[in-house]
Amino acid sequence: MKDILEFINQISSLSIDANEDFLEALEIKTYPKGTFILKADQVCRNYYFIKSGLTKSHFYKEEKEFIMTFFKEKMMFTEISSYLTEKPSRYMITALEETTVCCISKKDVMELCKKHHPIEALFSKMFSFATLNMMKRISEMLEENGTDRYNNFIRENNELLQRISLGDLANYLGITQVTLSRIRAAK
Structure with a gap:
């Protein structure tokens, strides 16, 4: 406790x-x-x-x-x-x-x-x-593109990448898994 x-x-x-x-x-x-x-x-x-x-x-x-x-x-x-x-x-x-x-x-x-x-x-x-x-969160979803949202997530929650599925990450970012794969491949 x-x-x-x-x-x-x-x-x-x-x-x-x-x-x-x-x-x-x-x-x-x-x-x-x-x-x-x-x-x-x-x-x-x-x-x-x-x-x-x-x-x-x-x-x-x-x-x-x-x-x-x-x-x-x-x-x-x-x-x-x-x-x-x-x-x-x-x-x-x-x-x-x-x-x-x-x-x-x-x-x-x-x-x-x-x-x-x-x-x-x-x-x-x-x-x-x-x-x-x-x-x-609302501002991020309205004002930033998928790449910026992904980069923010990595910066703020990098330790979660090994704990969540790519599907959940894509759904959190508001993008498809295909788009997420492209963003990750560009890194």
Whole structure:
């Protein structure tokens, strides 16, 4: 549990009591490769911290898969729109490897936020980071070509290349596998 405390205390410094209460609210779950952490049409009721493994957030439209992002070790995430609105998600979160997470329910988060102001600040900052990351992703998809998106991915997530399929990488970049092969061959 040390890794999650290090992560959250980098964002918002918590007291010993707040750390203890936060840890007490966590539940550890393991998802085998290929299983859903969140299915489309489910309400996302948890925040997750990845202890080990890798996931993707994705959806399908007209039988084509669109990958929004990948979540790896030492990342905390949720499906933000469903979590905040308590409405069914159109997105799925799938384990790409056996993935162990610490999860905390929205109910527990709300109770902890009432009890500990630094935990409220933590989640406020995490919502802000999620918004910034979403805006960066939208900007990248609208303003950059496939080669630039590939180069950005390599620069920011090079260690994931051995862990994700070329199909998933192409779907994340918004290009075909043929285009991805051409981009990689030009390197």
